[in-house]
Amino acid sequence: MLVGRTLGGMSDEVAIRVRGLRKAYGDNVAVAGLDLDVHRGEVFALLGPNGAGKSTTVEILEGYRRRDAGEVQVLGIDPESVLGTRRARSSEGLAADWRSRVGIVLQGTGEFDELTVAEVVSHFAGFYPSGDDPDKVIERVGLAGKARARTHTLSGGQKRRLDVALGIIGRPALLFLDEPTTGFDPEARREFWELIRDLSAAGTTIVLTTHYLDEAEALADRVGVIAGGRLIEVAAPDSLGRRREALATVSWRTPDGQVESAESATPTALVTELAARFGGEVPGLTVTRPTLEDIYLRMIGQR
Numbered sequence: 385m386l387v388g389r390t391l392g393g394m395s396d397e398v399a400i401r402v403r404g405l406r407k408a409y410g411d412n413v414a415v416a417g418l419d420l421d422v423h424r425g426e427v428f429a430l431l432g433p434n435g436a437g438k439s440t441t442v443e444i445l446e447g448y449r450r451r452d453a454g455e456v457q458v459l460g461i462d463p464e465s466v467l468g469t470r471r472a473r474s475s476e477g478l479a480a481d482w483r484s485r486v487g488i489v490l491q492g493t494g495e496f497d498e499l500t501v502a503e504v505v506s507h508f509a510g511f512y513p514s515g516d517d518p519d520k521v522i523e524r525v526g527l528a529g530k531a532r533a534r535t536h537t538l539s540g541g542q543k544r545r546l547d548v549a550l551g552i553i554g555r556p557a558l559l560f561l562d563e564p565t566t567g568f569d570p571e572a573r574r575e576f577w578e579l580i581r582d583l584s585a586a587g588t589t590i591v592l593t594t595h596y597l598d599e600a601e602a603l604a605d606r607v608g609v610i611a612g613g614r615l616i617e618v619a620a621p622d623s624l625g626r627r628r629e630a631l632a633t634v635s636w637r638t639p640d641g642q643v644e645s646a647e648s649a650t651p652t653a654l655v656t657e658l659a660a661r662f663g664g665e666v667p668g669l670t671v672t673r674p675t676l677e678d679i680y681l682r683m684i685g686q687r
């Protein structure tokens with residue numbers, strides 16, 4: 385494997401390294417000088433409003449889109465060098481090897497409508513030199529009961545699970561997931577999160593784009609917020625936007641039924657004082673801190 389060696393000056397620990405990435409569509413600058421490092425083995429979530437440049441960035445990293453400027457290394461190679469190549473079966477040496485180590489969860493496999501789930505997954509397994517066992521992967525994504533169903537009969541959420549199966553069948557070292565749980569019911573999302581945690585625990589580097597802040601919080605070691613084609617902050621979910629230092633909001637109900645609230649850096653002291661004031665239980669007491677969503681909205685609202 386190329387991962388784990390030092391290639392082209394890239395550190396052992398870096399799966400993705402991007403410097404000064406730029407991409408415009410005509411006059412529309414989609415990516416405006418983006419720097420990014422994704423460490424080996426981490427789960428990295430890219431957040432950002434519609435049109436921020438996430439998909440463009442990810443497509444460049446995946447070797448499906450040409451950039452205008454900047455340096456990009458993904459698992460030790462410049463993905464532009466594999467542009468135009470397809471999956472591992474192609475006999476294009478380094479490109480085929482690289483593609484076999486990069487898993488991509490695409491949205492939709494309409495061309496296989498008449499095949500069963502088991503047939504599609506087996507077909508894709510054949511593209512990879514060390515593909516996983518199709519039955520095991522089908523089980524892992526929760527489609528065992530649908531293995532013999534034709535793919536056009538699957539529900540939206542089941543189709544997404546199939547997309548995920550096709551993304552992981554090659555046992556990738558690096559997996560790209562683009563809004564993977566759109567259309568999942570709550571239970572399916574939780575199961576999917578478990579699958580991602582398993583893959584991560586097994587050493588897979590995962591880059592995820594999502595609009596679900598709870599998903600980023602549940603899965604990501606670090607999140608990067610893209611706005612206007614630039615990465616405006618990278619941090620652990622609990623420290624993004626100085627979240628750890630954010631004030632707590634303490635709310636309670638006054639004797640005449642009004643809700644009162646106060647922001648405090650020392651909420652325990654305030655609650656103790658309120659308890660003394662009320663002679664015990666404080667009516668309607670809540671203590672909250674900003675959620676990742678609050679922080680995120682504040683960050684992108686500032687721009």
Ligand SMILES: Nc1ncnc2c1ncn2[C@@H]1O[C@H](COP(=O)(O)OP(=O)(O)OP(=O)(O)O)[C@@H](O)[C@H]1O
Nearest residue numbers: 409412413414432433434435436437438439440441
């Ligand atoms: N193929 C294309 N041709 C022309 N303009 C494009 C193309 N793809 C994206 N754009 C434009 O580039 C900008 C960034 O789009 P991109 O799809 O990268 O954003 P995104 O962050 O992935 O958005 P979303 O959250 O809506 O998926 C947008 O202004 C978009 O209109």
